[in-house]
Amino acid sequence: MMRKIKLTKANKIITLKALAPYYYRERALGHSTQESGRLILKINSLPADKKASFSAEEIFLMRSTINQLRNDQLAKGQYTDAADDMLLKLF
Numbered sequence: 001m002m003r004k005i006k007l008t009k010a011n012k013i014i015t016l017k018a019l020a021p022y023y024y025r026e027r028a029l030g031h032s033t034q035e036s037g038r039l040i041l042k043i044n045s046l047p048a049d050k051k052a053s054f055s056a057e058e059i060f061l062m063r064s065t066i067n068q069l070r071n072d073q074l075a076k077g078q079y080t081d082a083a084d085d086m087l088l089k090l091f
Contacts, residue, residue, distance in 0.1 A: 002053040009048035011086045016043055018065040018083070036061060063090045 007015070023036045039058050046052050054062070070083040 001056055003056070003059060004051045004053050005059075005089055006049065006051045007043065007046060007089075010082055011089060012043055012046065012048060014069070014082045014086045015062055015066060016040060018069040019043075019062070022061075022065045022068070059090055063087065066090070 019036055019040050023033050023040060026036060027033045035057065039061060042052070042058075066083055066086050070080045070087065073080045073083065
């Protein structure tokens with residue numbers, strides 16, 4: 001099942017910022033990074049403010065990594081408005 005999501009420039013940055021640590025952690029552990037790498041390339045190549053189709057697996061990966069970024073920011077006492085905004089778009 002595919003779902004269309006409109007990514008603003010800010011939400012693209014937040015999503016890529018969340019996916020990068022996941023990608024490198026999985027790579028360091030010797031796990032497959034094909035799915036996350038493909039998603040990073042897909043998001044990076046999208047023009048801002050355009051709708052794109054994402055699979056359920058891609059949305060789950062984005063949601064879980066953005067939530068991890070949000071939790072890391074909260075633990076440091078930082079604001080999470082941008083991460084919260086992106087999470088709401090994914091629901």
